[in-house]
Amino acid sequence: MTATTHDDHHDHGPAKGFMRWITTTNHKDIGTLYMVTALIMFFVGGAMALVIRAELFEPGIQYVDPLFFNQMTTLHALVMVFGAVMPAFAGLANWMIPMMIGAPDMALPRMNNWSFWVLPFALCLLSSTLFMEGGAPSAGWTLYPPLVLQGGNNLPFAVFSVHLLGISSIMAAINIIVTVFNMRAPGMTWMKLPLFVWTWVITAFLLIAIMPVFAGAVTMLLTDKFFGTSFFNAAGGGDPVLYQHLFWFFGHPEVYVLILPSFGVISQIIPTFARKPLFGYSSMVYATASIGFLSFIVWAHHQYTVGMPIQGELYFTYATMLIAVPTGVKVFNWLATMWQGAMTFETPMLYAIAFVVLFTMGGFTGLMMSISPADLQYHDTYFIVAHFHYTLVTGAVFAILAAVYYWLPKWTGHMYDERLGKLHFWLTTISVNVCFFPQHFSGLAGMPRRIPDYAVQFAEFNAMSTVGAFVMGFAQLIFAYLIIQCIRGAGEKATEEVWEGAKEHGLEWHLPSPPPYHTWTTAPDVK
Amino acid sequence: MKKLRMLLAVIGLASWGSAQADYALNLPVGVTETSREIHDLHMLILWICVGIGIVVYGVMVYSIMHHRKSKGVTPATFHENTKLEIVWTIIPFLILLSMAIPATKVMIKTYDTSKADMSIKVTGYQWKWRYTYPDEGIDFFSALDAKSNEARQLGSKIDPAKVPNYLLSVDHPLVVPVNKKIRILITSADVIHSWWIPEFGWKKDAIPGYVTDGWIKVEKPGTYRGQCTELCGRDHGFMPIVVEAKTEEQYKEWVAAQVASKTVAAPAAAPAAVIGEAAAAPAPAVPAELTKEDLIAKGQEVYNANCVACHMATGEGLPGTFPPIKGSAVAAGPVADHIGLVVKGKGAMPPFGETLDATQIAAVVTFQRNGLGNSTGDVAQPADVKKN
Numbered sequence: 001m002t003a004t005t006h007d008d009h010h011d012h013g014p015a016k017g018f019m020r021w022i023t024t025t026n027h028k029d030i031g032t033l034y035m036v037t038a039l040i041m042f043f044v045g046g047a048m049a050l051v052i053r054a055e056l057f058e059p060g061i062q063y064v065d066p067l068f069f070n071q072m073t074t075l076h077a078l079v080m081v082f083g084a085v086m087p088a089f090a091g092l093a094n095w096m097i098p099m100m101i102g103a104p105d106m107a108l109p110r111m112n113n114w115s116f117w118v119l120p121f122a123l124c125l126l127s128s129t130l131f132m133e134g135g136a137p138s139a140g141w142t143l144y145p146p147l148v149l150q151g152g153n154n155l156p157f158a159v160f161s162v163h164l165l166g167i168s169s170i171m172a173a174i175n176i177i178v179t180v181f182n183m184r185a186p187g188m189t190w191m192k193l194p195l196f197v198w199t200w201v202i203t204a205f206l207l208i209a210i211m212p213v214f215a216g217a218v219t220m221l222l223t224d225k226f227f228g229t230s231f232f233n234a235a236g237g238g239d240p241v242l243y244q245h246l247f248w249f250f251g252h253p254e255v256y257v258l259i260l261p262s263f264g265v266i267s268q269i270i271p272t273f274a275r276k277p278l279f280g281y282s283s284m285v286y287a288t289a290s291i292g293f294l295s296f297i298v299w300a301h302h303q304y305t306v307g308m309p310i311q312g313e314l315y316f317t318y319a320t321m322l323i324a325v326p327t328g329v330k331v332f333n334w335l336a337t338m339w340q341g342a343m344t345f346e347t348p349m350l351y352a353i354a355f356v357v358l359f360t361m362g363g364f365t366g367l368m369m370s371i372s373p374a375d376l377q378y379h380d381t382y383f384i385v386a387h388f389h390y391t392l393v394t395g396a397v398f399a400i401l402a403a404v405y406y407w408l409p410k411w412t413g414h415m416y417d418e419r420l421g422k423l424h425f426w427l428t429t430i431s432v433n434v435c436f437f438p439q440h441f442s443g444l445a446g447m448p449r450r451i452p453d454y455a456v457q458f459a460e461f462n463a464m465s466t467v468g469a470f471v472m473g474f475a476q477l478i479f480a481y482l483i484i485q486c487i488r489g490a491g492e493k494a495t496e497e498v499w500e501g502a503k504e505h506g507l508e509w510h511l512p513s514p515p516p517y518h519t520w521t522t523a524p525d526v527k
Numbered sequence: 528m529k530k531l532r533m534l535l536a537v538i539g540l541a542s543w544g545s546a547q548a549d550y551a552l553n554l555p556v557g558v559t560e561t562s563r564e565i566h567d568l569h570m571l572i573l574w575i576c577v578g579i580g581i582v583v584y585g586v587m588v589y590s591i592m593h594h595r596k597s598k599g600v601t602p603a604t605f606h607e608n609t610k611l612e613i614v615w616t617i618i619p620f621l622i623l624l625s626m627a628i629p630a631t632k633v634m635i636k637t638y639d640t641s642k643a644d645m646s647i648k649v650t651g652y653q654w655k656w657r658y659t660y661p662d663e664g665i666d667f668f669s670a671l672d673a674k675s676n677e678a679r680q681l682g683s684k685i686d687p688a689k690v691p692n693y694l695l696s697v698d699h700p701l702v703v704p705v706n707k708k709i710r711i712l713i714t715s716a717d718v719i720h721s722w723w724i725p726e727f728g729w730k731k732d733a734i735p736g737y738v739t740d741g742w743i744k745v746e747k748p749g750t751y752r753g754q755c756t757e758l759c760g761r762d763h764g765f766m767p768i769v770v771e772a773k774t775e776e777q778y779k780e781w782v783a784a785q786v787a788s789k790t791v792a793a794p795a796a797a798p799a800a801v802i803g804e805a806a807a808a809p810a811p812a813v814p815a816e817l818t819k820e821d822l823i824a825k826g827q828e829v830y831n832a833n834c835v836a837c838h839m840a841t842g843e844g845l846p847g848t849f850p851p852i853k854g855s856a857v858a859a860g861p862v863a864d865h866i867g868l869v870v871k872g873k874g875a876m877p878p879f880g881e882t883l884d885a886t887q888i889a890a891v892v893t894f895q896r897n898g899l900g901n902s903t904g905d906v907a908q909p910a911d912v913k914k915n
Binding site for chain 1: 606612637753845
């Protein structure tokens with residue numbers, strides 16, 4: 001169809017100049033926009049993390065007011081989750097899903113443009129609160145009432161920002177679902193879909209289910225503050241814990257929104273560099289679906305200390321422990337894929353292996369926290385901070401780094417500098433552990449999270465953490481440099497398959513590097 | 528474990544000049560039955576995880592060492608084995624069962640607050656705790672002690688290492704008897720807080736509109752320290768919890784002393800004497816008039832202990848969040864309105880009538896009207912506060 005209607009144009013390239021990026025409906029352009037936004041926000045959120053770590057370098061308050069510190073912890077989380085990791089995965093989905101399933105573009109290209117362009121405005125709205133009288137929201141990224149209602153006029157900005165981010169995510173999710181359901185190339189059956197596509201389809205369903213709940217909950221905050229309602233105000237007959245149930249009904253699946261596409265990325269990379277097909281493809285699909293389902297029925301494990309009835313505590317304990325089973329299946333399948341392969345260790349593979357090792361660490365601490373009586377000790381301490389940074393930094397962020405190194409030569413047509421890539425890997429991996437591993441100890445020893453100052457017995461571990469955080473932060477400049485070099489065309493030209501034998505592992509490796517502006521205008525025949 | 532501690536201590540020393548000796552690596556065993564059982568449960572899961580970790584990482588390392596292209600291996604082609612998938616679904620499930628059973632037992636015990644010997648009510652405030660002993664009629668507030676409070680200000684230039692129990696000491700600790708099952712009832716007057724002493728094994732959120740509970744039976748006399756563990760605003764990091772566990776006799780002496788000091792009702796000395804109660808008491812001693820200088824001096828102390836957190840030492844507040852006192856309409860308007868605001872509170876500001884006595888309120892109001900850049904020249908006397 002596309003072939004005939006477009007016959008009379010010979011130029012299939014993008015429009016020229018700045019308007020190309022404003023008006024584009026091309027999945028590759030939009031993917032690039034998402035990725036660039038994510039990279040910028042990664043540095044913004046990272047700078048906030050460094051403010052936090054600088055203040056925590058030694059006991060006493062040296063640099064910032066405690067209220068500003070709270071604004072930093074709040075914004076760091078919101079920016080990293082909604083500004084960096086989610087857009088990065090949306091960018092990867094845009095770039096890769098059509099190329100992986102043999103589709104010419106996303107199914108709803110105009111909506112695709114809109115779903116991206118909502119994002120920068122949402123992020124500006126959120127960041128603008130920093131410059132307001134009274135500053136940014138400071139009640140933590142969970143925005144718990146009644147505390148969040150005490151803030152100044154930043155609340156409506158944060159709430160509308162969340163609405164816009166939600167609209168953006170829902171549109172992206174709808175687009176992905178419609179694309180994968182309708183635009184797979186002939187022969188690309190469901191059980192042949194690359195794992196990255198599978199994990200994104202499941203993620204998209206999670207997003208559509210949870211974002212409206214979050215939007216609703218924050219709207220209730222807004223009406224409580226400005227329109228005299230009492231949803232969460234105990235004095236007016238409301239219930240502050242209701243907010244927590246609503247938030248975590250969103251919040252728990254949300255962490256799987258961040259991690260399921262990571263699983264997908266890792267399941268693409270390990271087979272390529274092990275030169276062996278993915279072990280247990282179908283059980284990987286079922287495991288992903290099980291995790292997606294379980295993610296909806298475990299939310300109150302974030303609330304073991306709110307005084308739920310014992311039956312509730314026990315139910316959420318058992319349900320949460322169950323998540324370890326499909327997650328274990330995934331790890332075992334990755335190991336079995338590596339087993340008796342012929343591995344090489346280019347940067348993407350290094351990140352993928354580090355992901356399996358370090359995400360499993362986060363999984364272990366997660367299992368420990370699922371046990372409700374033990375969590376009565378762990379809850380809201382640095383042990384939790386260590387846990388979710390192992391799952392989100394060495395989990396989600398490492399998967400994104402792995403994915404960028406894996407597909408960057410395909411996108412730009414140029415190889416990145418492998419030596420610098422490896423340097424980036426080792427600096428990041430060592431420093432991230434120096435940063436987060438000691439936090440297990442300070443948490444177990446009794447250091448609460450979200451405090452700007454601490455008792456002197458936590459000094460050593462906090463000093464180590466800060467050193468690690470700064471090295472990690474500055475190491476990411478290497479990453480930015482490598483991307484810029486590839487885009488500028490430095491480095492050797494990439495071949496079509498980029499990685500030895502990659503043609504076995506996906507349709508994207510059958511396209512030229514870089515791929516032309518429009519790809520698979522004639523659907524490939526998938527055997 | 529010892530070796531690991533040594534190793535970490537060395538790293539700590541290397542990276543940090545003034546190393547502190549008493550840091551810990553693990554959950555404390557604690558001083559209650561619950562805390563010991565939770566500690567054991569924690570160690571059980573930890574060792575199970577370490578075991579699984581050794582197997583998983585072992586296989587991985589072996590594979591990375593041997594199954595690499597540089598060794599000239601040809602990759603195998605297998606990619607499926609249903610039996611294996613079933614095995615590695617069922618084994619983890621069984622391991623989980625072995626954790627779930629002890630976890631359930633401990634949780635049920637932790638939740639059993641029945642048959643308590645006594646109760647203590649804990650109320651969270653921004654940013655201090657209030658402890659009420661309903662049977663003994665004791666009621667007082669517990670806030671960060673003055674030395675820590677001074678040292679923790681931005682740019683204080685005081686070395687925290689020189690402050691005893693920096694950020695972990697309070698003016699009035701909670702006092703409990705040992706070997707008594709005490710039911711702790713927890714609630715909040717403003718935002719959500721969380722009450723936690725690691726040595727007791729649990730924490731529980733303090734939620735406005737809710738009363739949550741837990742129990743302790745402390746086995747060893749001593750001082751136990753913890754902190755608020757739910758983000759509760761600017762000074763979340765500065766509302767520690769200190770519990771002194773005393774023997775039965777010492778506890779009774781303490782109770783007697785508290786009750787005695789309350790009946791004497793020296794308003795400035797006993798924070799327990801709350802205005803409402805004082806007014807209702809049969810013959811409240813009318814506080815004496817104070818001189819303006821005394822009021823201002825005393826008011827400065829009260830201000831530093833209760834107001835600086837939001838209104839700042841300069842009285843300028845934080846624009847947009849905490850209003851200024853310096854040059855404010857309230858501090859320049861009628862004295863009665865000013866007192867009324869302090870007594871009743873407004874928005875995020877708590878009603879200080881509940882926490883300060885008449886003399887303290889009169890003093891702080893006088894200080895605010897004649898300091899922080901204000902100069903109305905008038906004074907508020909404790910008797911004015913009563914009338915309000």
